[in-house]
Amino acid sequence: MSLTSATLLVFTLVCTALLFAAAVWLWPRLARRGWRPVLGRVALVLAVQALVFSSIGLGVNRSMLVYGTWDDLLGTASPHELIDRDSGGESLVKVIGRRQPDVPGGVTPQIGGEIQKVMVQGKQSKVATPAYVYLPPEYFQKGNEQRTFPAAVVLTGFPGAAENLLKPLPYPKTAWSLAKQKKMQPMILILMRPTVGPRNTQCVDVPGGPASETFFASDLPEAISGAYRVPSSAAAWGIVGDSTGGYCALKVALQHPEHYAAGVGLSADYKPEIDGDSGDLFHGNKDEEKRSDLLWSLDNLPQGKTSFLVTTSLQGESNLGPTRKFIEKVKDPARVSSITLDRGGHNFNTWKREIPPSLEWLGARLTVQ
Incomplete structure (x- = not known):
């Protein structure tokens, strides 16, 4: 059963209730002295507690979608696949499923658009990774067969599933x-x-792989432009993310203005977090480590003609100080806008409030010819 399925959650809740009832029924029999009754009581208590915590964990995970699969939970996920062959002119995007958007008339693409689940192959990075592609209803409407559309890459935090963005x-x-x-x-x-592997690669080209920055900076726009009616010019491309995904969005937009015209960081970090989820990202390469610090990059590297939007909160966010420093360091020809909430935590509720103005801001800065 899927980790996020309702069937698994209901099954676990039923098992919890049955075991609790069995514990109540058996407890008088286990009240005697001796090592066997004591062992029985301990086993029952531990089993009930294990099922209670499992039910709570499954419910929270199903709501928040922190882990999308058993492999994600167990740390055995390997969503990237090395590509050893040339694409040979074939599409770098393979559609593996479709679903309806949660909008009125979503059953009809001309009214609600369509969400396609795809595998994207990276030509330079030599990896393949899953994604969802939302196509607006205008993409399918009669008379728009030749119309091109701007595109925005949207990234989750880590850990997190792409389904969080639906x-x-x-x-x-x-x-x-x-x-x-x-x-x-x-x-x-x-x-x-915001990763092309089980590690939290944080849009860094890790020595020995995976080449996460290369994938998001150049492979992804090339693949999507080749499969959908999206111009390959930077003016048509934006990138947005929250938390770790926000760091990736700002990093890619800042350091690759040749591919992205705008980047949005919701509660973003401004340098990669090195921990057990990331492992060693730089392998002693101090130049790359400094370059991955966005505040250092703004001070020491040329700034392109890129627009940035950053968000934070006066209370509840730990990135208020770094966000203000980021804003101060952006110089012409780059541009920066910001959203500062009075209160807001590092959570879905905060980001949900920021999505509408962020998409409006992004849409106003992307152009197609």
Whole structure:
């Protein structure tokens, strides 16, 4: 059974209730002295507690989608696949599933658009990784067969599943609603995790692989532009993310203005976090380690003609100080905007409030010819 399935959660809850009832029934029999009754009582208590905590964990995970699969939970996930062959002119994007957007009329693509689950192959990075592609209804409407659309890469935090960007962070639904209200131009969204492997690669080209920065900076725009009606020019491309995904979005937009015109960091970090989830990202390469510090990069590397949007909160966020420093360090020809909430934590509720203005801001800065 899937880790996030309702069947597994219900099964665990039923087992918990049955075992609790059995414990109540058996307890008088285990009240006698002796090592066997004591062992029985300990075993029952531990078993009930294990099932209670499992039920709570499964419920929270199903709501928050922190871990999407058993492999993610156990640390055995290996979502990237090395590509040893040349694409031979074949599409670098393979559609492996479709689903309806959670919008009125979502059953009809011309009304609600479509969400495609795809595998994206990186031509330079030599990896393949899954993503969701949201195509707006205008993409399917008659008369738009030759129309091109801007695109935005949308990244989760880590750990996290790409499904987080469908619910509880409703990016396709919000984009559909804003376009319908004429507050934002129709836009294609590519929804992903901020890594191309089981490690938290944080958009760094790790020596020996995986080449995470190369994938997001150049492979992904090339693959999507070759499969959908999206221009390959940087003016048509933006990238947005929250937390670790926000760091990736700002890093890629800052250091690759040749591919991205705008980047949005929601509660973003400003340098990679080295821990057990990331492992050693730099292998002693101090130059690359400094370059991955965005505040250092703003001071020491040329800034391109890129627009940035950063968000933070006066209370509840730990990135308030670094965000203010980021804003101060952005110089012409780059541009920076910001959203500072009075209160907001590092969580879905905060980011859900920031998605509509962020998509409006992003849509206003992307152009197609």
